[in-house]
Amino acid sequence: MPELVFFSGTMDCGKSTLALQIGHNRSARGLQGVIFTRDDRAGEGKLSSRLGLVTEAVEADEGMDLYAHLVDRISRGGRADYVIVDEAQFLAPVQIDQLARIVDDLDLDVFAFGITTDFRTKLFPGSQRLIELADRVETLQVEALCWCGARATHNARTVGGEMVVEGAQVVVGDVNQQAGEVGYEVLCRRHHQRRTTSASARAGALSPDVLPVSSA
Numbered sequence: 001m002p003e004l005v006f007f008s009g010t011m012d013c014g015k016s017t018l019a020l021q022i023g024h025n026r027s028a029r030g031l032q033g034v035i036f037t038r039d040d041r042a043g044e045g046k047l048s049s050r051l052g053l054v055t056e057a058v059e060a061d062e063g064m065d066l067y068a069h070l071v072d073r074i075s076r077g078g079r080a081d082y083v084i085v086d087e088a089q090f091l092a093p094v095q096i097d098q099l100a101r102i103v104d105d106l107d108l109d110v111f112a113f114g115i116t117t118d119f120r121t122k123l124f125p126g127s128q129r130l131i132e133l134a135d136r137v138e139t140l141q142v143e144a145l146c147w148c149g150a151r152a153t154h155n156a157r158t159v160g161g162e163m164v165v166e167g168a169q170v171v172v173g174d175v176n177q178q179a180g181e182v183g184y185e186v187l188c189r190r191h192h193q194r195r196t197t198s199a200s201a202r203a204g205a206l207s208p209d210v211l212p213v214s215s216a
């Protein structure tokens with residue numbers, strides 16, 4: 001049976017790498033997929049991973065009907081054996097419903113990859129809809145680590161290395177930002193709650209509040 005699977009994880013946990021690996025494994029078996037992404041770090045129409053791999057993708061713009069895109073492609077004689085969606089948290093809830101329809105009406109597997117919660121620990125609407133509709137939710141096992149060595153479970157937004165908790169839900173940035181730009185850092189819940197990034201931990205190294213926490 002085809003499935004809608006949501007692979008969830010923090011930033012920097014290898015989601016895009018796994019998305020590319022799933023695509024590679026299936027194309028090696030002669031299958032052809034349609035890859036959607038939204039706001040990838042490599043630019044529009046690309047799916048890239050931090051390990052340096054990149055492939056062509058369809059930019060899933062706001063308002064785009066993903067189900068209609070598949071139907072149109074197939075009716076023109078194009079092939080689609082499965083669907084991969086990266087950065088799925090940025091999709092609108094209605095687009096997640098379209099992904100479910102691709103599974104149910106077109107009998108295709110859909111593998112969606114995304115972050116569950118934003119920098120304020122709130123669910124992205126797209127991720128919420130995925131959790132509601134997916135046949136399976138898989139938590140990625142390639143775990144990112146907080147600067148303290150503990151499992152990083154939360155995404156922090158930073159400006160100049162300092163954690164911020166106000167602002168729009170979606171501001172595209174990366175874990176390797178330039179000084180003064182919006183960036184992101186994955187933290188354990190303890191350091192997310194205390195707003196202690198790696199930069200502020202270094203700056204306040206004598207404060208007992210920011211001593212490294214044993215990961216044992």
Ligand SMILES: [Zn+2]
Nearest residue numbers: 146148188191
């Ligand atoms: Zn930590």
